[in-house]
Amino acid sequence: MSASPNYITPAGYSALKAEYDALFAEERPKLVETIAWAAGNGDRSENGDYIYGRKRLREIDRRLGWLSRRMKAAKVIDPANQPDRARVFFGATVLIADEDDNQRTLTIVGDDEADAGSGKVGWNAPLARALRGAGIGDLRRVVLPGGEREYEILEISYPG
Structure with missing residues (x-):
């Protein structure tokens, strides 16, 4: 990350927080449920729901980490x-x-x-x-x- 502060407007910070909340509270739990269901269907090596679900979960977790770091570093300026x-x-x-x-x-x-x-x-x-x-x-x-x-x-x- 750069040494300069991460300036952001109140509206911009709200948008980051809204995306974080939507991913964490809605999309991620649904995906975990789908992965658990797919894992219960047997062979995981050819199970598209399981393979795609795990890949998408990694993407969501990566995005959540990035959003979290950006919000921590944010300096809200009105x-x-x-x-x-x-x-x-x-x-x-x-x-x-x-x-x-x-x-x-x-x-x-x-x-x-x-x-x-x-x-x-x-x-x-x-x-x-x-x-x-x-x-x-x-x-x-x-x-x-x-x-x-x-x-x-x-x-x-x-x-x-």
């Missing part, structure tokens, strides 16, 4: 409590424009809740790192896989 709303920090929703005047709105969230398709950029992503601390009108240069781009910050807002 962006609505950000005192300096004139600069880009965790939880900011930012309107940026590139050199070609293509505008894009993105929200800087925790790495565990990042979703580029919906405009949520992880805190440690190159674009988010470049925008940190920027104010309206600032220009920031970012090295992306497609090449270097320069962005201008047009608007900054926080929830609440």
